[in-house]
Every structure is written in structure tokens, then in C-alpha cells.
Amino acid sequence: MKNLEGKNILIGVTGGIAAYKVVEVASRLKKLGANVKVVMTRAATEFVSPRTFQEITKNAVYVEMFGDAANFNVAHISLANFADLVLIAPATANFLAKAANGIADDLLTTTILAATAPKIFAPSMNTNMLENPATQENLKILQERGIKILDAAEGELACGISGKGRLPEPEKICEEIVKFFETEKILSGKKILVTAGGTLEPIDPVRYIGNRSSGKMGFEIAKSAKNLGAEVILIAGNVQLAPPKNLKFVKVESAEEMREKVLAEYDSVDAVIMSAAVADYRVKNISPQKIKKSEENLTLELVKNPDILKELGSLKKNQILIGFAAETENLLEYARKKLDEKNLDFIVANNVTVEGAGFGVDTNVASIIKRNGEVKNFPLMSKSDLAEKILSELIKIFGE
Numbered sequence: 001m002k003n004l005e006g007k008n009i010l011i012g013v014t015g016g017i018a019a020y021k022v023v024e025v026a027s028r029l030k031k032l033g034a035n036v037k038v039v040m041t042r043a044a045t046e047f048v049s050p051r052t053f054q055e056i057t058k059n060a061v062y063v064e065m066f067g068d069a070a071n072f073n074v075a076h077i078s079l080a081n082f083a084d085l086v087l088i089a090p091a092t093a094n095f096l097a098k099a100a101n102g103i104a105d106d107l108l109t110t111t112i113l114a115a116t117a118p119k120i121f122a123p124s125m126n127t128n129m130l131e132n133p134a135t136q137e138n139l140k141i142l143q144e145r146g147i148k149i150l151d152a153a154e155g156e157l158a159c160g161i162s163g164k165g166r167l168p169e170p171e172k173i174c175e176e177i178v179k180f181f182e183t184e185k186i187l188s189g190k191k192i193l194v195t196a197g198g199t200l201e202p203i204d205p206v207r208y209i210g211n212r213s214s215g216k217m218g219f220e221i222a223k224s225a226k227n228l229g230a231e232v233i234l235i236a237g238n239v240q241l242a243p244p245k246n247l248k249f250v251k252v253e254s255a256e257e258m259r260e261k262v263l264a265e266y267d268s269v270d271a272v273i274m275s276a277a278v279a280d281y282r283v284k285n286i287s288p289q290k291i292k293k294s295e296e297n298l299t300l301e302l303v304k305n306p307d308i309l310k311e312l313g314s315l316k317k318n319q320i321l322i323g324f325a326a327e328t329e330n331l332l333e334y335a336r337k338k339l340d341e342k343n344l345d346f347i348v349a350n351n352v353t354v355e356g357a358g359f360g361v362d363t364n365v366a367s368i369i370k371r372n373g374e375v376k377n378f379p380l381m382s383k384s385d386l387a388e389k390i391l392s393e394l395i396k397i398f399g400e
Ligand code: C5P
Pocket: 255, 274, 275, 276, 277, 278, 279, 280, 305, 306, 307, 308, 309, 310, 322, 323, 324, 325, 326, 338
């Protein structure tokens, strides 16, 4: 099956012992029909000869930034423009550090900085180097910038110890690449509304009632949906996150304001993913002036906020509706009830008392409960990975 026909893949090989495995990666990609070009760091050429890659790919292999001055050509720009996808394998700690910091001191790092194509990095190194906070922070930065980081495999390492740090097998790397092209732009033509963060309910001109939602989950969903080609509207409450690029970003404060903005878009969208932590109550009489501390006790009367998602459920035409249930007890039972009451297609339930789940953190532990009763339990994972799981369920529903 030649499923990479017409795809231009740029492989960056850095100086790790696993470089030899990348010869097989290049060979497999070629057999799948891809046009493959290879850039190597000088250190990589200590492990594999550029000639090997040249024979396999039937393309010139690039190492040096500055060639013959008489033959001026801007290789890093033409290579960057060539790529539909960039794979870095193995990605050494040194390379990751440079890429995370925008250092461009050789042909490969310069090309990476210039390349706008999606990127997959496959780190491979000694376990301690991989687990070093410096490397972990660099990986986090790169991931936040949308680079797909392949998990290093566990096993015998060249340095003699056994642990995490092996380059995944060539077959696995190629599967990821095939998957990337299969899912690429799978949501194009779809318009998706995502809400994120907590609402902010004013008490007076300076005070408000808020909640601990950071908005991270919704932002990850919005970014992933955008990467999959969807037109995305992100309506965010009280968040401290920078608006993601290339999507319609609407900032709101109160639940009522969020309701208004959501309803204004509802008719034109294909799906709504309501990850916002909407306050259930608001202050009945908002003081026009700052409340003075005079009495010993102060009573605020609260009134119920509109349940936006429930309203969407009752107005639903063809839209797919996805809700969240953050609970502290009886998770599945409460989540199922909400799924029914709000007329949802599925609900993402998480117990916010579990370590690594819920508000403020970068990870989550969640279950997806579908209309047909099916439950999918996910282990602790990054919010960006969970965003992909949620979207793949949505993609399945679109395909039904
Ligand atoms: O009923 P509960 O607040 O637990 O339901 C959570 C789900 O409903 C979330 O998807 C949340 O965004 C949405 N919601 C809403 N309007 C409210 C309260 C919650 O849309 N007033």
C-alpha cells in the first residue's frame, strides 16, 4: 500500500547511536511512496555516512550550512519549503535544547527554524539525560508549540543501562507518520465552537465570584481542532492563556455574556465542545459602587445562571454537543445524568479530586461516556493528548 505518495518528508538526523535505525525509517518511507530528503548534523555523520541516506532516498544529503561561495543557494530555506512534514530522528538532548531556544547554528537547526511544516521529534538518549529537568522543560516547550514528541521506548541502551530513551522502532515511527497524513485536515470544512475557562460573576466594580478553571483543556481542544483543519471559534472566560493563532477568539466574563456569544454562533457550527466551567449562580444585585466594609456580616443573594449547554441541547438541530462533568463523587452516575438532561452526544467526565486531574494542571484523568452507554476510561495523560482523544470521538460521530 503506497499511502505516502506525493508527500515530501524531510528527515533531520542528529548525532545519536540510534541514527543507524533511521536508515530503515527512510527506506520504509520511500517504499510507502514518499519523497524523502535528509539533513544530518556533523555529529550524525560519525554514526552513519551521508552516502547511505543518499542511496536509500535517491536524493542529495545535506550537512553543511556553507558550501561553495561561488554556488550560492539558500539550502535551509529550500529544504524548509520542501517539507510537508519534518521528522527529527534521533533527536538528541542537544538538538532539543537548541530547537526549544531557537538556536540556529548549523544547517539542520536553521532549517527547522525556517520550516513551517508540522514536525515530529523522536528523542533518543540516555535515561538520565532524558529525565533531566532541562530536557523535560525543552520537550514541554516544543510540545506547547505544537511539535509532536514521540515517546522514547524502554529497553537496553547503548550506554549499557536499561531504561527509557531508545528510539522507537522504525515501523512505529513510520506508523506515526502515516497516521499524521491520514488524520491531517480531517476536520476541514467543519466549524467547531469550543468554550474554555471559568466565568467571572461580578459582585461590584472590583470584585467577582470565580472558579479555579485555567482554560487549558479547552485551549488544547481548540488548538488540536485547528490543527486538524477545522474552523474554530474559541470563547474563553477568565483565563491567563495567550489566544491561540488562526482562530476566532472571543473573550467573555460572565455566564450570561458567554451564553449570548455562544448562541450567536450556534446555528452556524457543526459541533460545540463546552469545556468552560460556567458559574451556576451569579449575584442578584451587582453593586454599582465598591461595597464598603461596614457591617460585620455581608450577605450576597445569588440567582441561578442559565445552563448554556442545556439550552443548546434543547435547541439542537444537527450540531454535535459535547459536555464536561467535573465531579468530586459518583462520577459516572452524575455524568450519565447530565448527558441525558443536556441532550449531549458524549460527555467527558473527570473526578477533580484525583491527583493529576482537573483544574490548573497540565494533565487530566478522564472518561468519555457516549450516548449508547459505552464508556472509555483514559489513564493520566496530558491535556493535549486528551484533546486528541476527544476529537477522535467527535471525528467518529461525524463519520457515522
Ligand atoms: O451541570 P454541570 O455544571 O456540572 O455541567 C457541566 C457542563 O455543562 C459543562 O460542559 C459546562 O460547560 C456546561 N454548563 C453550562 N452552563 C452552566 C453550567 C454548566 O453550559 N450554567
